[in-house]
Amino acid sequence: MACNNSEQRDMQIAKELLYSQFPTKFVWKKKERHWSLRKKGFTIGRLVHVPPNCGELYFMRIMLNHVKGPKCFEDIGTVDEYVCATFREACYKLGLIGDDREYIDAIKQAADWGSGFYLRNLFSNLLQSGKLSMPTTVWEETWQLLSDDILYRQRKLLKNPALQLTDEELKNYALMDIENSLQLNGSSLTRFQGMPLPDSSTTAHHRNTLVMDALSYDKKSLREENERQLSSMTDEQRSVYNEIMDAVLKNRGGVFFVYGYGGTGKTFIWRSLCSRIRSKGEIFVAVASSGIAATLIPGGVTAHSRLSIPLNVNEDSTCSQIKPGSDLTELLIRAKLIIWDEAPMTLKHSFEAVE
Incomplete structure (x- = not known):
C-alpha cells in the first residue's frame, strides 16, 4: 500500500530523530497502536539509566543516543551498512568506547x-x-x-x-x-559477553598420571628426531609407516600385523611412529611381550604390566584394570596408536582378555 504525502512527511521526520527525541515530535496512540505526528504540547524523551555491568543492554543504550531513525535492532547495530554481531562491536566501530x-x-x-x-x-x-x-x-x-x-x-x-x-x-x-x-x-565470566569460559574437560586428564606420563615429551626434539628417521627409511619401511600414519591421521582405525625377519627395521618403524605421534601432542602406547623388547621403544613397557593382563591367563580371563572411569581406560581411549611388539610370543588368551 502506497504512503500518502502526510505519512511520507512523518517518516522523513522520524528518520532524523534519535530514540530519546522521538516523543518530542510524535505521540503514541495506544488504541491504534500507532505513532502520530505531535500537533500540540511538549514532552521530553529520556532513556532509563543502564549501568556498564549490564553488558549488551548498556551498549544498546549508547547506540540509541547516536543512531537516528532506527526501525529495528539490526538498524541500531548497523555501522556504515555493516551489521555488527553485537552492540558492543557497533560502539567500538563508531569510536564510542575505547580500545582498552x-x-x-x-x-x-x-x-x-x-x-x-x-x-x-x-x-x-x-x-x-x-x-x-x-x-x-x-x-x-x-x-x-x-x-x-x-x-x-x-x-x-x-x-x-x-x-x-x-x-x-x-x-x-x-x-x-x-x-x-x-x-x-x-x-x-558468563557475565562478560565474548569472554571464553574454562573447559574442565580439557585439563581433566592432568589428574591421571598415566595420561600425563604419556604426554610428557619434548615435542620439538621429537619432531627433529622424526625428520631424521624419515630421511633414513627404506622404501618398504616408508610404505608401512605411511599406511599406518594415514589410518591414524584420518581416524580410520584398523589392525596391522607387521612381520619380517630380524634386522628388517620393525623396531625402527615403531620408533618413527612414536616420535611422529608424540611430537603432535598425542598419546602413543607401546607394549611388548618381553621386557627386553619393551626397552627398545621409548616409553615401552610389558603388555602384562600396561594392560593388566593376569599372569595365569585362560580363556575366561579379563583385564581387571580396564573398566569404565579408570585411569588406564582413559589412557587407552585417548591413545592414537597402540603398538604390541613381539606379539606372536604371547598366548592368544592374553589378546582375548584385553579385547
Whole structure:
C-alpha cells in the first residue's frame, strides 16, 4: 500500500530523530497502536539509566543516543551498512568506547615485576570494575602473560618436571583461576559477553598420571628426531609407516600385523611412529611381550604390566584394570596408536582378555 504525502512527511521526520527525541515530535496512540505526528504540547524523551555491568543492554543504550531513525535492532547495530554481531562491536566501530589499550599496557608493565597469579587477579579486578570495553581483546592480547606461571605450578603440583602443556591447556588453567577469583566476589565470566569460559574437560586428564606420563615429551626434539628417521627409511619401511600414519591421521582405525625377519627395521618403524605421534601432542602406547623388547621403544613397557593382563591367563580371563572411569581406560581411549611388539610370543588368551 502506497504512503500518502502526510505519512511520507512523518517518516522523513522520524528518520532524523534519535530514540530519546522521538516523543518530542510524535505521540503514541495506544488504541491504534500507532505513532502520530505531535500537533500540540511538549514532552521530553529520556532513556532509563543502564549501568556498564549490564553488558549488551548498556551498549544498546549508547547506540540509541547516536543512531537516528532506527526501525529495528539490526538498524541500531548497523555501522556504515555493516551489521555488527553485537552492540558492543557497533560502539567500538563508531569510536564510542575505547580500545582498552591503556589496560593492555598496564598488564604488560605489571608483568615486569608481578607474577602470573598477580596478573590474573588484576585482570579479574578490571573485569569487575566494568572499565574494559572489549574484555575479549584484552584477554587475547595478554593471555600468555596471565598464564606465565601455570606450567611451573603444574609441574610442581604433579611432581613431573618434564610436563608440557598446550596453549589451550594454559588458557584453561588461567581462565579457571580468573573464574574462581570472580566467583569469590559474586561474579562470573558468563557475565562478560565474548569472554571464553574454562573447559574442565580439557585439563581433566592432568589428574591421571598415566595420561600425563604419556604426554610428557619434548615435542620439538621429537619432531627433529622424526625428520631424521624419515630421511633414513627404506622404501618398504616408508610404505608401512605411511599406511599406518594415514589410518591414524584420518581416524580410520584398523589392525596391522607387521612381520619380517630380524634386522628388517620393525623396531625402527615403531620408533618413527612414536616420535611422529608424540611430537603432535598425542598419546602413543607401546607394549611388548618381553621386557627386553619393551626397552627398545621409548616409553615401552610389558603388555602384562600396561594392560593388566593376569599372569595365569585362560580363556575366561579379563583385564581387571580396564573398566569404565579408570585411569588406564582413559589412557587407552585417548591413545592414537597402540603398538604390541613381539606379539606372536604371547598366548592368544592374553589378546582375548584385553579385547
